[in-house]
Amino acid sequence: MTAPWLEVLDDTIRACVAHRRQDLVEWLHGRRTQLLDRKVRVLVVGAAGQGKSQLVNALVNAPVCAVGDDHTTTVPAVVQHAETPSATLVADDGLTAGPRALERPVPARTPVAVEAATARANRSPDTLARIEIGLPRELLAGGLALIDTPPVTDPAALSVPTALPQADAALVVSDATGELSPTELDLLGKVVRLCPMVLVVLTKIDLTPDWRRVAERNRTRLANGGLPATVLPVSAALRLAAARAGDRALNEESGFGELVRCLHRDLLGRVDVLAGQSAGVASGLAVDQLLAPLREAYTATRQADTGELTERWREAGRALERLQRASARWQTLLADEVADLQSDVEYDLRDRTRQILREVDEYFEVADPAKVWPEFERWLRDNLTAVAETNSRWLLDRFDWIARKIGRHVAPREPDVLPAAVARDAPPGQLGELRMPSIERFGIGQKLFVGMRGSYSGLLMFGLATTLAGMSLINPISLGAGAAFGAKSVFEERGNRLKRRQAAARTAAHRYVDDFYLGYGKHSKDTARLIHRALRDRFSEIAEERRAEITESAKAIKEIIDADAVQRGARAQELKRGIDELALLRRRAHALRGGGGAAPRELTA
Structure with a gap:
C-alpha cells in the first residue's frame, strides 16, 4: 500500500508539471528519492561564531569540521556513516544552487584526509x-546525516530551492552569551516553515554562568512567537572532555546526552512519521510557489485593465451626443444664413433694376423712342445682363463663404468639404425680346390736316374780330392768324405725339424690366434652393459618415470590452479551479505535518 505522504508528493509533482514549473518538479523528484532512502538529514545552521562546526565535531566525537576564528565554514560538509573514515571534496558543477545541490553526484571527486577536509x-x-x-x-549508523553549513547572514535567502528545504530537521545554533537576536529570530521563523522539526541548540554554556536564564528567556520568546522549537543548552568543550575521559556524568552535564537522545527519539525513532512531515513541508512549499502567481493572476483578472477602453467607449458616446447637437446647430445656422442671403440678393436685384428704371425715365424725358429705340434696346439689354451677372456672382460668392463657414463647424479637420454639386452656373443668357411700342407716324397728310384745322380756327377767330373794324372776314390779318394757328397746331401735335411715344417707351421698358425681375428672381431663388439642398446634403453626408465612424469605433471597442470580459471570466474560473485544487493539495500537505492550524508566523524582533 502506498504511503499517504507519497501520494501527496506525487500529486504535487503532477501539479508542478501542469503549471510548467520544471524546477520544482526536479526538486520534488530529488526530495522523493531522498525520503524513500530512509536517511534523516539534519541541517546545522546559524550565524558566524556561534559554534556550529564545534557542535558537529562534538556530536561525532571527531575533528571533522575546522573550528576557530580563522576557520569559518564556507563549503557545506555532509557527515554521514561509513565503515571507515573517509572524506571527499565534490567539485562545483555550476548547479550547486539547484534542488539537489547536496546530493547530486558529480564526476569531479577528490579524496582527502578527514581531519584536513574542511580546512x-x-x-x-x-x-x-x-x-x-x-x-x-x-549515532550515524541509523541513517543520520549531519550537514554543517556556511554562516547565515540573510534569513530571507533561505527559500525554495535551497539546501534548507531538503533537510528533515534543523539544528539552529546560538551561543548562550546572549538572547536570540532579531536576525536569529528571523532565521528561526524561516527554518520552522521549511523544516518539519527544529531544535535550538544553545552552545557555550560553559562560558556563560547565567545560561539558564538566557535559555528560559529564549523559550519564552519562542512560545510567544508561536515557534515550535525545543531549546537545548550544550557545551561542546565539556562533551569532548567527557569523551576523552569516558565520564558519563560530565557528558550529561554538557547537555549532549539529551541532544543525542532527542536525535534518536524524535528523528531516528520516527523515520516514517518524519518522512511524512518532510513530504508535507516539501509539498506545501511547492504548492505555495504555485499558488502565489495564480492568486496574482486571479486578482489581476478580476481587476479588469479595460479602463482606457471603457473611457474611449464613453468618449465615443459623448462624441455622438456632441455631433447630434452640432448637427442641429449647423442646420439652423445654414437655414438662417440662406434666408439672410436670399433677402439680400432680392434687395440687391430690386435696387439695381430700380436704378435702371430711373435712368430709363430720365432718358425718355428727352429722347424720342422712334429715333433711339435700337440703341436704347442694346443699352437696356447690356445693363440687365450686367445686373444678372453681378447678382449671380454675388449670390455664389456668398454661398461659397457660407459653405466654408458651415464646413468649419461640420468638419473642422477637412480642408475641402464643399459639395461638387455647387456649380457656378451663369444666369440665363437669353433675355426676352424688347418690342418697340406702337408709334403713330406723323406724316405730311396728318400735318396738313392738323394745320388746316388750326388755320381754320385762327382764320375764323381773327376774321370775325376784324369784321368789327369794317374789314372782310378773309383779310390779310385773318389769313396770317390762320397760318400762325395752323403752324402752332402742327407743333403742338408733334410735341404731344412725342410725349405719348416716350410714355409708351417707358411703359414698355418698365414692363420689360419687371419681366426680367420676375424671371431672373425665380432663377436666383431656384439656384439658392438648389445650392442650399446641395450644401445640406453634403454636410449631412459628412455628419453621417462621422456618426457611422464613431458608432463603428464604439461598437468595436464594446466588442473588445465584452470579449475581454468573457475571456477574463473564463480565465478567472480556470484560475479559481486551479487555486481551489492547489488549496486542497496544500491542506493535505499541511495535514501531513500534523498541524491543524495556521503555519507559525515569523518573528522579526
Missing part, C-alpha cells in the same frame, strides 16, 4: 559544491 575546502570554496565525510559512528 582544505575553505581555501577554495568557489570551486567546490560540498564535502562528504564518512565516519563509523553509532
Whole structure:
C-alpha cells in the first residue's frame, strides 16, 4: 500500500508539471528519492561564531569540521556513516544552487584526509559544491546525516530551492552569551516553515554562568512567537572532555546526552512519521510557489485593465451626443444664413433694376423712342445682363463663404468639404425680346390736316374780330392768324405725339424690366434652393459618415470590452479551479505535518 505522504508528493509533482514549473518538479523528484532512502538529514545552521562546526565535531566525537576564528565554514560538509573514515571534496558543477545541490553526484571527486577536509575546502570554496565525510559512528549508523553549513547572514535567502528545504530537521545554533537576536529570530521563523522539526541548540554554556536564564528567556520568546522549537543548552568543550575521559556524568552535564537522545527519539525513532512531515513541508512549499502567481493572476483578472477602453467607449458616446447637437446647430445656422442671403440678393436685384428704371425715365424725358429705340434696346439689354451677372456672382460668392463657414463647424479637420454639386452656373443668357411700342407716324397728310384745322380756327377767330373794324372776314390779318394757328397746331401735335411715344417707351421698358425681375428672381431663388439642398446634403453626408465612424469605433471597442470580459471570466474560473485544487493539495500537505492550524508566523524582533 502506498504511503499517504507519497501520494501527496506525487500529486504535487503532477501539479508542478501542469503549471510548467520544471524546477520544482526536479526538486520534488530529488526530495522523493531522498525520503524513500530512509536517511534523516539534519541541517546545522546559524550565524558566524556561534559554534556550529564545534557542535558537529562534538556530536561525532571527531575533528571533522575546522573550528576557530580563522576557520569559518564556507563549503557545506555532509557527515554521514561509513565503515571507515573517509572524506571527499565534490567539485562545483555550476548547479550547486539547484534542488539537489547536496546530493547530486558529480564526476569531479577528490579524496582527502578527514581531519584536513574542511580546512582544505575553505581555501577554495568557489570551486567546490560540498564535502562528504564518512565516519563509523553509532549515532550515524541509523541513517543520520549531519550537514554543517556556511554562516547565515540573510534569513530571507533561505527559500525554495535551497539546501534548507531538503533537510528533515534543523539544528539552529546560538551561543548562550546572549538572547536570540532579531536576525536569529528571523532565521528561526524561516527554518520552522521549511523544516518539519527544529531544535535550538544553545552552545557555550560553559562560558556563560547565567545560561539558564538566557535559555528560559529564549523559550519564552519562542512560545510567544508561536515557534515550535525545543531549546537545548550544550557545551561542546565539556562533551569532548567527557569523551576523552569516558565520564558519563560530565557528558550529561554538557547537555549532549539529551541532544543525542532527542536525535534518536524524535528523528531516528520516527523515520516514517518524519518522512511524512518532510513530504508535507516539501509539498506545501511547492504548492505555495504555485499558488502565489495564480492568486496574482486571479486578482489581476478580476481587476479588469479595460479602463482606457471603457473611457474611449464613453468618449465615443459623448462624441455622438456632441455631433447630434452640432448637427442641429449647423442646420439652423445654414437655414438662417440662406434666408439672410436670399433677402439680400432680392434687395440687391430690386435696387439695381430700380436704378435702371430711373435712368430709363430720365432718358425718355428727352429722347424720342422712334429715333433711339435700337440703341436704347442694346443699352437696356447690356445693363440687365450686367445686373444678372453681378447678382449671380454675388449670390455664389456668398454661398461659397457660407459653405466654408458651415464646413468649419461640420468638419473642422477637412480642408475641402464643399459639395461638387455647387456649380457656378451663369444666369440665363437669353433675355426676352424688347418690342418697340406702337408709334403713330406723323406724316405730311396728318400735318396738313392738323394745320388746316388750326388755320381754320385762327382764320375764323381773327376774321370775325376784324369784321368789327369794317374789314372782310378773309383779310390779310385773318389769313396770317390762320397760318400762325395752323403752324402752332402742327407743333403742338408733334410735341404731344412725342410725349405719348416716350410714355409708351417707358411703359414698355418698365414692363420689360419687371419681366426680367420676375424671371431672373425665380432663377436666383431656384439656384439658392438648389445650392442650399446641395450644401445640406453634403454636410449631412459628412455628419453621417462621422456618426457611422464613431458608432463603428464604439461598437468595436464594446466588442473588445465584452470579449475581454468573457475571456477574463473564463480565465478567472480556470484560475479559481486551479487555486481551489492547489488549496486542497496544500491542506493535505499541511495535514501531513500534523498541524491543524495556521503555519507559525515569523518573528522579526
